[in-house]
Amino acid sequence: MYLFRLAMASLANRRFTAILTAFAIALSVCLLLAVERVRTEARASFASTISGTDLIVGARSGSVNLLLYSVFRIGNATNNIRWDSFEHFASNPKVKWAIPMSLGDSHRGYRVMGTTEAYFEHYQYGRQQHLELADGRAFATDPFEVVLGAEVAEALHYKLGDKLVLAHGVAAISLVKHDDKPFTVVGILKRTGTPVDRTLHISLGGMEAIHIDWKNGVPAQGNGRISADQARNMDLTPQAITAFMLGLNSKISTFALQREINEFRGEPLLAILPGVALQELWSLMGTAEKALFVISLFVVLTGLIGMLTAILTSLNERRREMAILRSVGARPWHIASLLVLEAFVLALAGVVAGLALLYIGIGAAQGYVQSAYGLYLPLGWPSEYEWTLMAGILIAALLMGSVPAWRAYRQSLADGLSIRL
Numbered sequence: 001m002y003l004f005r006l007a008m009a010s011l012a013n014r015r016f017t018a019i020l021t022a023f024a025i026a027l028s029v030c031l032l033l034a035v036e037r038v039r040t041e042a043r044a045s046f047a048s049t050i051s052g053t054d055l056i057v058g059a060r061s062g063s064v065n066l067l068l069y070s071v072f073r074i075g076n077a078t079n080n081i082r083w084d085s086f087e088h089f090a091s092n093p094k095v096k097w098a099i100p101m102s103l104g105d106s107h108r109g110y111r112v113m114g115t116t117e118a119y120f121e122h123y124q125y126g127r128q129q130h131l132e133l134a135d136g137r138a139f140a141t142d143p144f145e146v147v148l149g150a151e152v153a154e155a156l157h158y159k160l161g162d163k164l165v166l167a168h169g170v171a172a173i174s175l176v177k178h179d180d181k182p183f184t185v186v187g188i189l190k191r192t193g194t195p196v197d198r199t200l201h202i203s204l205g206g207m208e209a210i211h212i213d214w215k216n217g218v219p220a221q222g223n224g225r226i227s228a229d230q231a232r233n234m235d236l237t238p239q240a241i242t243a244f245m246l247g248l249n250s251k252i253s254t255f256a257l258q259r260e261i262n263e264f265r266g267e268p269l270l271a272i273l274p275g276v277a278l279q280e281l282w283s284l285m286g287t288a289e290k291a292l293f294v295i296s297l298f299v300v301l302t303g304l305i306g307m308l309t310a311i312l313t314s315l316n317e318r319r320r321e322m323a324i325l326r327s328v329g330a331r332p333w334h335i336a337s338l339l340v341l342e343a344f345v346l347a348l349a350g351v352v353a354g355l356a357l358l359y360i361g362i363g364a365a366q367g368y369v370q371s372a373y374g375l376y377l378p379l380g381w382p383s384e385y386e387w388t389l390m391a392g393i394l395i396a397a398l399l400m401g402s403v404p405a406w407r408a409y410r411q412s413l414a415d416g417l418s419i420r421l
Contacts, residue, residue: 018346021307025350028303029393030357032296033386037358039289040385041377046282049194050274052124054254057081057089057261058243060268064284067277070101070243073111073195077103080240085266089246094253097122099245102207102238105166105178110152112166112200114207114238120147122247125194136160136187143205143236144228147187151197158185166200166210178210181228205236212236246271300393304400307346311339311404343401344394351390355382 012018050071058066059079068074090098099122102114120131120138139145148158158164162185168176183202191197209231226234248254254273261271362377369377382390 017310021310022346022349022353024306025300025303025347025393026353026357028296028300029351029354029390030361032300032389032393033354033358033382034361035292035296036386036389037362037377039293040383043282045193047275047278048126049278050123050125052122052128052247053245053274054248054251055246055258055261055271056243056274056277057246057269057271060270063270063272063277064281066243066270066272067274067281069103070245071195071274073103073113073199077242080242081244081269082240082267083238085264085269086241086244088266089257089261090244092257094248094250094257095246096249097247099123100204100238100241101243101245102204102240103242105168105207105210107152107164107166107200108156110149110156110198110200112202112207114202114204114241116204119201123196123245125192125196129192131192131196132190134188134190136185138187139201139203139206140186142184143203143209143232144181144183145186145203145206146183147189147201148185149189149197149199149201150191152200153185153188158188160185160188164200166202180225181210181231204238204241208236208238209234301396303350304347304393304396307343307350307397308400308403311343311401312407339404340398340401343397343404347394347397351393355390 056066056070058070059077059081061078065075065078069077086098086100089095090100097118099119100114100116101119103111105112117138120133123131125131133147134150136147139147146164152158163182164185165177165179165182168178183206189196189201209228212231212234213226246257248257258271258273261269359379362379366377366379
């Protein structure tokens, strides 16, 4: 116990250097824990983007590509799916529900998705959470109604009853707009932290209506144009969609139906399991994730090396102190233990301060991170892995502290009561 008091007194005597060293360690520990927490929560948020869906079906391409455009609204489909193919599998006895999706248009950089009422009833995210409306209602019989994701409504300042015009294509700036067929905002979804927040949802009839007078990817001109009122009275059954999601009556039949879809002779289709595709996609980002973690470890190592440098630099200045301690009965191992204890105290102070900085940072940025990036960072106790990281830092500090301790041990043996400056 007297060694601990002596170590604290010694650090208090060099308080400015000690505080700076502990602060450097605190910043590095905060960075490491922040990266680890963001990494963990990002993985959890990524995995919970979609749940409760057994199969996602699209044109034959790659599983990651299908997942990206159908769930994350990134990229484009290689081809469309005929409507009769969707009806064929939607009516399969193994299928409990089916959600068709039609993509390809946008609004001021946000993707537009055509779907049916089944989307609001069956689509799930997180832990089997259903979509909920923060205001208004889902689209109904009028094809020119739109339900906005939370981020779209907030960023573009839309409210119920507002009119908006969709653009052809997915570019942030489009020269071709469906300005003759404006949509009315009838609902705004609650925030989900998923790509749903960044999507405008319209009916399949609405998607068909805005393209009903288009031929070969070009809108009709002059008398060939069809007005919104005329479109409302026409058959708006789609001819093709981009993809569809399936929920099955029994999980046991998942692989059988997947094989049946992949071998469908009507047209080339691909059915994927969302969970497997999510893991495959995450593995592609694993290198960057690990690189960020390794960089954080090196930052912590830099902080510990700074501590080692500070202690080693002070050794020559403290040789008189060590000689006095020897003169009052301290043994060489007492001197070595004192320096190891100082290193441990500095590291412990840095870890505690780093943990405090982490929680202060999370508390201050939690709302912004969730609204801007859809990432929820909880203010909970450190996980078992985080405790392990902090324990590892303390052990590393003890090992580094043994370097100046060994030098002090050798010097105290050589110096005795003589002072060499």
